Amino acid sequence: MSQTGFGNISVMTRSLAWVIICFLVLPITVVFAVSVTDKHYLSLPSEGVSFQYYTNLLTSREWLGSIGQSFIIACVSTLIAGAAGTLCAIGCWRLSNRASEAIRLLMLVPIMVPTIVYALGVYQFWIDLRLLDTYTGVIIAHAVTGVPYVVITVSTALAGFDQRLEQASLNLGANMEQTLRLVIIPNIMPGIASGLIFAFIHSWDELVIALFVAGRGVFTLPRRMWDGINEHLDPTMAAVAAVLILLTVGLLFIDIYIRSRKTA
Amino acid sequence: MTALVETARLPFARRLRSHPATRYWLMTAPAVLLMLVFYVYPIGRVLWMSITIPEPGLDNYTLLATSASIQKMLWTTARISILTTLVTLVLAYIVSYALVHATPHVQRWMFLGVVIPLWISVLVRAFSWFILLRREGLINTALLTAGIIDTPLSLMWNEVGVMIGMVHFMLPFGILPIYANMRDIDRRCIAAARGLGARPFEAFWRIFFPLSLPGVVGASILVFIFSLGFFVTPALLGGGKTLMVAEYIKVQILEVVRWGVGTMLATMLLVVIGVLLAVVSRVVNLRKLFGAG
Numbered sequence: 174m175s176q177t178g179f180g181n182i183s184v185m186t187r188s189l190a191w192v193i194i195c196f197l198v199l200p201i202t203v204v205f206a207v208s209v210t211d212k213h214y215l216s217l218p219s220e221g222v223s224f225q226y227y228t229n230l231l232t233s234r235e236w237l238g239s240i241g242q243s244f245i246i247a248c249v250s251t252l253i254a255g256a257a258g259t260l261c262a263i264g265c266w267r268l269s270n271r272a273s274e275a276i277r278l279l280m281l282v283p284i285m286v287p288t289i290v291y292a293l294g295v296y297q298f299w300i301d302l303r304l305l306d307t308y309t310g311v312i313i314a315h316a317v318t319g320v321p322y323v324v325i326t327v328s329t330a331l332a333g334f335d336q337r338l339e340q341a342s343l344n345l346g347a348n349m350e351q352t353l354r355l356v357i358i359p360n361i362m363p364g365i366a367s368g369l370i371f372a373f374i375h376s377w378d379e380l381v382i383a384l385f386v387a388g389r390g391v392f393t394l395p396r397r398m399w400d401g402i403n404e405h406l407d408p409t410m411a412a413v414a415a416v417l418i419l420l421t422v423g424l425l426f427i428d429i430y431i432r433s434r435k436t437a
Numbered sequence: 438m439t440a441l442v443e444t445a446r447l448p449f450a451r452r453l454r455s456h457p458a459t460r461y462w463l464m465t466a467p468a469v470l471l472m473l474v475f476y477v478y479p480i481g482r483v484l485w486m487s488i489t490i491p492e493p494g495l496d497n498y499t500l501l502a503t504s505a506s507i508q509k510m511l512w513t514t515a516r517i518s519i520l521t522t523l524v525t526l527v528l529a530y531i532v533s534y535a536l537v538h539a540t541p542h543v544q545r546w547m548f549l550g551v552v553i554p555l556w557i558s559v560l561v562r563a564f565s566w567f568i569l570l571r572r573e574g575l576i577n578t579a580l581l582t583a584g585i586i587d588t589p590l591s592l593m594w595n596e597v598g599v600m601i602g603m604v605h606f607m608l609p610f611g612i613l614p615i616y617a618n619m620r621d622i623d624r625r626c627i628a629a630a631r632g633l634g635a636r637p638f639e640a641f642w643r644i645f646f647p648l649s650l651p652g653v654v655g656a657s658i659l660v661f662i663f664s665l666g667f668f669v670t671p672a673l674l675g676g677g678k679t680l681m682v683a684e685y686i687k688v689q690i691l692e693v694v695r696w697g698v699g700t701m702l703a704t705m706l707l708v709v710i711g712v713l714l715a716v717v718s719r720v721v722n723l724r725k726l727f728g729a730g
Binding site: 194204214253256263267273277279282286290296380385395414417 | 457458460461462463464465467468469471472475476477478479480481482483486528531532534535536538539547550551552553554556557558559560561562563564565566567568569571573575578605608609662665666667668669673683686687690691699700703706707710714723724727
């Protein structure tokens, strides 16, 4: 994209745009400052910088337990969403008829429907299946709502994939499974990887479903953060937020790196 | 002919696997089944419960006409969502406009500033605003120490706080579709307008702006439907005082346990969003829109 513009734009528009971007980014950085406070409540450090809340975080059984649970749930649900979503995207791409268009639209539904609506339904369903407050219950709900991210990124990757490669592979005697494993999947790997990252972040951050179907036994990280903000106002929450930001930004840079390698 | 007979003799399962199209259908099967059983069916139950609990009939829906508290809450939801959408669109338009006019190097930095917040946990973002906007928060403390105000401003637990947090959350969803559309506008149109004597503003207003409208429509629908059903930020920054529909539903189910009312409101939310999407899908490619978001 070497567009150097449609002409000149005024300094005012450009500065306004930067102000808005600062509005987007700067408020988030406040948690870093608060996380090193030396006081006992949410505030900026006054006498000096203290890492007590990071120590708190690393020694708290509750926080570490929730982090562990969220990590397991996010990993398993990402694997399910990744496998189902990738296969579905490839199937739809090869079929490319009206029905497959409908399937692709169906796969987008969880993004369009507010999570609160789904949370009610899955809460009822899990009562019947006795899946409330179980890993399985949270994992399935997160996997289903994570599928769209995989379908979107893999479909985008497939749109740029040369179908003749697949034909060539089949003509040279490879069967469907081999073609899939050796030709198609390696070629769309960056798309799959992005999809997995997004599905992971989706599950890792998901609060609304967790509020309904998780409980005492399975207490995910967002659920604990929710309680932390609403009830305790403990600055440990700021340390958690700071760590989360760093992790997310890290994942995002990995994603950008994977994509840039693809275009290079 | 013999080949046909041969094929017919193959066991059903093998015939299934040997037909190429069938294989592709089978590939979509796990996701489709997952979606139908664990997504569509539970949603169906929500719709069903809204007309059967506590007893069959449309009693829950008559509350829309009779309950003052529900009407007030729906009105609050609509007002906040519309205002959030309008503010987000204006800000998103400015950023997108600057983005398409920036040099690639600057563009990369600006883009990072848009995408990073998008992927940071919504809870973390609401929490940052919580720290800033509280009565004892950083903004009030700073203003008090500087002597600009005498009493703390109430920036949170009201609509102002909810809207600040929501606009912050929605901005990337506004910027991405508008930017994607602006990027595809043919620059020669503007050059032609200028060459034919249009002043810069005229060229923008009569050529560039109309061409950028599809992106604006896409962004507005995305931001508006996300706003309508938004839970986390309104709940945290509204503090139970500014109630929007998602939090109201949660209270109905988890606290006062009135499934009928909760599922009725959820159904209404679904219907409103469905109608909006159906209308807009005539103008905007939904798959592209959600793919970009």
